[in-house]
Amino acid sequence: MYPETDRYSKEHEWFRLEGDSCVVGITDFAQDELGEVVFVDLPEVGSTFEAGDEIGTIESVKAVSEIYTAVGGEVTAINEALTDAPEKVNEDPHGDGWLVRFKLASPSDLDGLMKAAEYEEFTRNG
Amino acid sequence: MTYVGATEMGVWLSVIVTLLMTSDDLRRTPLHAAHLAAKGRMVPFAGWEMPVQYSGVMDEHRAVRSAAGLFDVSHMGEVRVTGAGAEAFLQHLTPNDVSKLAPGRIHYSALLTRRGTYVDDLLVYRLTEDEFLLVVNAANLEADFEWIASQAPDGVTVEDVSARYALLALQGPMAETILKQLTETELAKIRYYRFRRGRVAGVRALISRTGYTGEDGFELYVAPERAEALWRAVMEAGSGHGLVPAGLGARDTLRLEAGMALYGHELDDATTAWEAGLAWTVKMDSGDFIGRAALAAARESRPSKKLAGFEIRGRGIARAGCVAFGAGREIGRVTSGTFSPTLERALGMAYLAPGWDEVGRAFEIDVRGRRLPAEVVELPFYKRA
Known part of the structure; x- marks a missing residue:
């Protein structure tokens, strides 16, 4: 059920390589655990992060979660639509509910991440 | 994440x-x-x-x-109190007026410490003249039952009937x-x-x-x-x-x-009914109940905190434990906070220093290092038509 082309972190985020940039979102498993998302706080375009940094937060009715990036680089775009329609994260977490686009500093950051089947296994076993 | x-x-x-x-x-x-x-x-x-x-x-x-x-x-706990002395016992144990509670009626009340603070809040059902059912919070059942049983006089039976x-x-x-x-x-x-x-x-x-x-x-x-x-x-x-x-x-x-208190959030053993806005549950003329003397004394002095409702005037949710600031200093703490599905905004309840609890007063709440603007609003947030 998870897109084969993407890579996945233990923090339940997905990373999609597109040329020299990488799109980041949270997984369907993550949005389901969180419940209805009501606020999404994203970093400013132009800011830079290292792999492992916190880049924002997602608030649902029941809890707040920090978003961590597994890749480093400069933020080239954020999903502005989430300001008015945070529910997109629930409705289409692997598509319209994307969060941030990075210009990758080092494509090898993706190497340690899980493939779709591994991630699915990971969510089953915790 | x-x-x-x-x-x-x-x-x-x-x-x-x-x-x-x-x-x-x-x-x-x-x-x-x-x-x-x-x-x-x-x-x-x-x-x-x-x-x-x-x-x-x-x-x-x-x-x-x-x-x-x-x-x-x-999961809620039920404690049955029976005996010819049950009414007098509960009148002494709880701050609401049990003598006015006819069989078939229920009232909201509490178990208080001698300092007038909360052991728990509860409902009292008068099943018959000499038979009552106390409905208590699940997390407090054991402590409540021990406290009630330890206070009961001869002739009054206290049973934990939760399993029934x-x-x-x-x-x-x-x-x-x-x-x-x-x-x-x-x-x-x-x-x-x-x-x-x-x-x-x-x-x-x-x-x-x-x-x-x-x-x-x-x-x-x-x-x-x-x-x-x-x-x-x-x-x-x-x-x-x-x-x-x-x-x-x-x-x-x-x-x-609905602005209803939850034990462990709005109510605890450091809080009185005066501070929690629950004065209506305390009947000072209902005889000498546990905590009465402390409450009488506390009523004479200014409370150190008052429960207030607030709404966030920005993006974000203040949750339990967040610290409130006003005029550059700490003025209180959030007890419960969420996104309101009915009103579609972030709101909550907080204990604030006296004066800061007035409706319309603006203050700030620290949420993970960020100060969110907030405003005191009337409780409850929602009232059914």
Whole structure:
């Protein structure tokens, strides 16, 4: 059920390589655990992060979660639509509910991440 | 993504904690199978495995406001107090006036320390002249029972009868319409905070017109072995009326909109009824109850904090434990905070220094290092029409 082309972190985020940039979102498993998302706080375009940094937060009715990036680089775009329609994260977490686009500093950051089947296994076993 | 936030009512334990705790450590209500069948998401709460949500907190919340929701609250504790001296004992033990409570009636009251602060809040049911049922918070049941039993005089019997009851709460404007199909008891004659005994779907029940949502509704006390049959019958009777199963998540957002206190959040052993806005539950002329002297003294001095409702005037949610700031200094602490599904904004309750609790007063709340603008608003946030 998870897109084969993407890579996945233990923090339940997905990373999609597109040329020299990488799109980041949270997984369907993550949005389901969180419940209805009501606020999404994203970093400013132009800011830079290292792999492992916190880049924002997602608030649902029941809890707040920090978003961590597994890749480093400069933020080239954020999903502005989430300001008015945070529910997109629930409705289409692997598509319209994307969060941030990075210009990758080092494509090898993706190497340690899980493939779709591994991630699915990971969510089953915790 | 990492779950850092917690946590209304302590319900929202992180995924990790959930996985580490085996279900063997937790007690299950008689409705456990019904919750799994309804795809309830089970979480640990006060030592119980309880449904936090089914379809989603917002959906369930809105269903209760517009139609009806059915909650399993069997984790609540019940303590039976009987004997010729039961009324006099409870008059001494609790701050509300038990002498004015006729059989068939219920009132909201508390167990207080000698300092006038909260051991727990509770409902008192007068079953008969000499027989009472106290309904207490699950997390406090053991401590409450020991405290009550230790205070009881000769001739008064105190029993923990929690295992004899399952408790279903049917809440929402359609509650009476739904329940009417299942009982011959004249529900229209049961007024708010009264109860009758009757049969619902053939199951003997204590039918109580009470709830914790700010809506009309009923709470049904039944034998555990009949709970699942009753649950199914009520769900079926409500199928054409918008009834949904509702979990602890919606219960919390509903009670918060209704401005109702939750023990461990708005109430604790460092808080008095004066501070919590619960003066109406304390009858100072009802004899010498435990905590009365301290409350009388406290009434003469300015309280150090006052419970206030607030709304966030920005993006973000202030949750329990967040610190409030005014004029550059710390002025209080958030006790409960959430996103209100009805009003569609972030709101909550906080204890604020005197003066800061006035409606319209602007202040700030620190949320993970960021100061969110907030404003004091009238409680409750929501009142049914």
